[in-house]
Amino acid sequence: MTEESPFSIQAMELGPMENFVYLVHDHATGRAAVVDPAWDVPAIIRTAEARGVDITDVLLTHSHHDHVNGIQELLDRYDAQIHLLKDEAAFWGHYPDRPTLHHGGDVIRLGKTEIKILHTPGHTPGSACYQLDHHLISGDTLFVFGCGRCDLRGGDPEQMHQTLKRLSTKLPPDTIIHPGHNYAEKTTSTMHEELEGNPFLHFDNPDDFVHYRMHVHDRERRSPYHPVPRDR
Numbered sequence: 001m002t003e004e005s006p007f008s009i010q011a012m013e014l015g016p017m018e019n020f021v022y023l024v025h026d027h028a029t030g031r032a033a034v035v036d037p038a039w040d041v042p043a044i045i046r047t048a049e050a051r052g053v054d055i056t057d058v059l060l061t062h063s064h065h066d067h068v069n070g071i072q073e074l075l076d077r078y079d080a081q082i083h084l085l086k087d088e089a090a091f092w093g094h095y096p097d098r099p100t101l102h103h104g105g106d107v108i109r110l111g112k113t114e115i116k117i118l119h120t121p122g123h124t125p126g127s128a129c130y131q132l133d134h135h136l137i138s139g140d141t142l143f144v145f146g147c148g149r150c151d152l153r154g155g156d157p158e159q160m161h162q163t164l165k166r167l168s169t170k171l172p173p174d175t176i177i178h179p180g181h182n183y184a185e186k187t188t189s190t191m192h193e194e195l196e197g198n199p200f201l202h203f204d205n206p207d208d209f210v211h212y213r214m215h216v217h218d219r220e221r222r223s224p225y226h227p228v229p230r231d232r
């Protein structure tokens, strides 16, 4: 018999930009963390109340407006601790009061659930992914069959190439990806599917990746993204 997971991850698609806000529920304690609270905070609260959980933590993947614009409204209702990477706080400059600032590799404990924060620069300097067992909440770093843009302030396509290489070689192939936007034909995938079908994972040469990310991709592809064969 397989052991039951100590947590569950519920996706809420909110706002005009197809953002995914996630509710991570620790079953043992009834505590919950919201990843990237934005857009429709009453919907987040309704989801938490329907589950009977208490929101004690807020996890930020990065500081872009469409991922953080619900923080204050959520804090007005819940006394929650905010977590983000130190590098993103420095980049952002005006983060909410008293966040916990992490380094990549730190483990956040939500009751019995362990959440590892990974530093994944490229979309922003302090972008983070959150790893929970074989799940990865990937923000705007890795989308299903896509990746975050690198042409905004703080973006760096060379770093993105290294980040995606590291994630795709270090994480087990059965890792389930929970992206920051609903840009694909389906809402989640596995790292194995990404290795096969995500064109951004098909480049060994950093210069080729940078050229594709910065000058080719957005002309060639429109969401919803479909898999691209590796041998294209």
Ligand SMILES: [Fe+2]
Residues within 6 Å of the ligand: 062, 064, 123, 140, 148
């Ligand atoms: Fe973003």
